[in-house]
Amino acid sequence: MKIVTWNVNSLKARLPLVLDYLRAAKPDVALLQETKSTDDSFPTLEIEELGYNIARHGQKSYNGVAILSKLQLEDVRSGLPGDPADDQARYIEAVIAAPGRPVRVASIYAPNGNPVETPKFDYKLAWLARLQTHAAELLAYEEALVLGGDMNVILSDDDVYDPRAWEGDALFRPESIGALRTILNLGMTDAYRACHTEPHRYTFWDYQAAAWSKDHGIRIDYLLLSPQATDRLQACAIDKQVRGWEKPSDHVPVWAEIGE
């Protein structure tokens, strides 16, 4: 089962690119973030034509997450538990009903958190703490689980072109790194790092300052696997070439192959 995560930065603006990618890469499951689509404005027909079932959780203008799956979706849950007052559409999960070998997946868009020293950073840390609590609950199921998405955290100096340039940024603050490490320490595996040890492999390049042509990127999009999913991990890669396509997102897809 090929599972891809991708922050598309507006599904409406990116629809031709997304459809091209789905046709070429043929993922069984696509976890999308920053769809910026309400559930009513979601391009359902175009995506269903490619053979995908859809679960989406959107809002107007901002955020928005979705799960596309060629297999049936079950037990769909929208919204990250832990704060009924939080109305930002940043989390959706579902079970991919592979016969005999189901996989629970989540599409996650963690808050950016900038500028620090503002409520935005507090919200980010509180949100990641809620994700930790929920991840612990899901891990207790002892099933194949894939938490995929834009975590908005740079885990180490190896995941950024110039650590000094990001010093103090909400994505690289010790509190942010600690929050994501705490989730990994529950027993989850960073799929890309399980397959690749070489440093300086990125998933995001800013539109500005010629970041792409200079390879000034950061790795902030992850597939986090439960032990049961890690046992089935066969391959993982970053589809970097998509950043060079026409009218790209600033993020690129990251995929993992989870065996049967």
Add this chain to the structure above:
DNA sequence: ATGCCGGGCGAAGCCCGA
């Protein structure tokens, strides 16, 4: 370089992202 792009909203210019 706390906004150089790029998108949403909505029809000019502000909000937001990382």
